[in-house]
Amino acid sequence: xxxxxxxxxxxxxxxxxxxxxxxxxxxxxxxxERPGFFYEIVVGCDSPSSDKPFFPIxxxxxxxxAGGRFFLKKMHYPDSYLKRFTNVPTNWKQxxxxxxxxxxxxxxxxxxxxxxxLPGANYQFAYIHADVGEHGKTREMVKEVTGLIKGHGxxxxxxxxxxxxxxxxxxYT
Numbered sequence: 001x002x003x004x005x006x007x008x009x010x011x012x013x014x015x016x017x018x019x020x021x022x023x024x025x026x027x028x029x030x031x032x033e034r035p036g037f038f039y040e041i042v043v044g045c046d047s048p049s050s051d052k053p054f055f056p057i058x059x060x061x062x063x064x065x066a067g068g069r070f071f072l073k074k075m076h077y078p079d080s081y082l083k084r085f086t087n088v089p090t091n092w093k094q095x096x097x098x099x100x101x102x103x104x105x106x107x108x109x110x111x112x113x114x115x116x117x118l119p120g121a122n123y124q125f126a127y128i129h130a131d132v133g134e135h136g137k138t139r140e141m142v143k144e145v146t147g148l149i150k151g152h153g154x155x156x157x158x159x160x161x162x163x164x165x166x167x168x169x170x171x172y173t
Contacts, residue, residue, distance in 0.1 A: 006073075010023050011071070013070075014069060028117050040061075041061050041124070043107040043128050043129070043164060044058050044060070044103055044131070045100070045103045047098070049092060054076045055099060055102050056074050058070050058071070073106070099130070100130055100148050107125075108152060126155050127154060128156060129156075130145045130146070
């Protein structure tokens with residue numbers, strides 16, 4: 001399935017820049033290196049508070065008890081898009097919703113690709129991490145965000161447990 005979230009380059013600190021098909025290959029190889037471990041795959045996104053928002057989306061693969069890997073895709077809105085459309089996320093609430101939407105889109109496409117490439121593999125892909133929490137200004141969005149994630153068939157994880165969004169993706173904002 002082609003989508004804007006899967007086009008272009010993903011960055012891996014250990015493998016460099018990769019296309020989406022290469023990310024799937026790297027995940028498959030990482031899981032097959034040590035098949036006795038259990039793996040967890042999560043997706044999360046963050047964004048900076050700026051007038052030209054961008055959205056780093058993180059795919060995190062955890063080898064439970066033995067580290068992990070991540071792949072990052074930065075989504076940008078070109079200036080031409082910003083000028084033409086009024087629905088570009090400019091306030092913090094719109095940015096949070098866009099982060100969650102992009103996470104859901106990436107997770108759905110990734111889940112479909114992994115089900116084809118890794119039938120019977122020892123992993124769980126159930127969670128999307130959102131950069132909202134019960135404390136701070138994002139608390140008023142927790143129900144909306146968690147409902148959006150559940151509506152896409154995933155379980156939400158919020159702060160302080162949403163490390164894919166609030167730590168990994170945040171590091172690249």
